[in-house]
Amino acid sequence: MRFKLxxxxxxxxxxxxxxxxxxxxxxxxxxxxxxRMLDRTDLTSRDEARTWLTxxxxxxxxxxxxxxxxxxxxxxxxxxxxxRFREGVFGVPALLExxxxxxxxxxxxxxxxxxxxxxxxxxxxxxxxxxxxxWRERVEYLLDWATLxxxxxxxxxxxxxx
Numbered sequence: 188m189r190f191k192l193x194x195x196x197x198x199x200x201x202x203x204x205x206x207x208x209x210x211x212x213x214x215x216x217x218x219x220x221x222x223r224m225l226d227r228t229d230l231t232s233r234d235e236a237r238t239w240l241t242x243x244x245x246x247x248x249x250x251x252x253x254x255x256x257x258x259x260x261x262x263x264x265x266x267x268x269x270x271r272f273r274e275g276v277f278g279v280p281a282l283l284e285x286x287x288x289x290x291x292x293x294x295x296x297x298x299x300x301x302x303x304x305x306x307x308x309x310x311x312x313x314x315x316x317x318x319x320x321x322w323r324e325r326v327e328y329l330l331d332w333a334t335l336x337x338x339x340x341x342x343x344x345x346x347x348x349x
């Protein structure tokens with residue numbers, strides 16, 4: 188399964204470890220986990236915390252059990268984060284392919300233009316007036332995460348494969 192929710196990338200990967208440590212080892216409800224994340228990080232809204240909880244699941248650093256959400260006992264090592272980012276986050280393989288096939292840097296708008304057909308049709312119906320804005324931002328976040336993880340490079344003119 189691939190997850191679609193992607194938080195705004197932090198300044199460094201250290202925040203991934205901080206967010207992961209905020210998730211309890213003993214399973215808790217989504218509300219409890221989000222409250223812990225808000226208490227133990229600089230996140231400011233429940234929506235941000237929920238997005239991070241989902242993203243940590245995509246990275247294999249948290250899991251949903253029958254009893255709720257729990258932290259996985261694994262350190263967020265860059266190599267495993269890169270692998271899980273590719274495997275667990277929707278759109279990453281397609282965007283990395285767009286970068287790989289490009290002759291030069293790709294702007295966010297160009298990346299979104301090449302990616303837009305990958306957006307599930309139901310997303311168009313869910314947010315008919317804003318899906319393009321939502322997904323353009325998501326593409327930008329994915330490109331910035333790819334940069335943070337060493338899968339892409341950001342230049343003055345856009346992004347390119349690392």
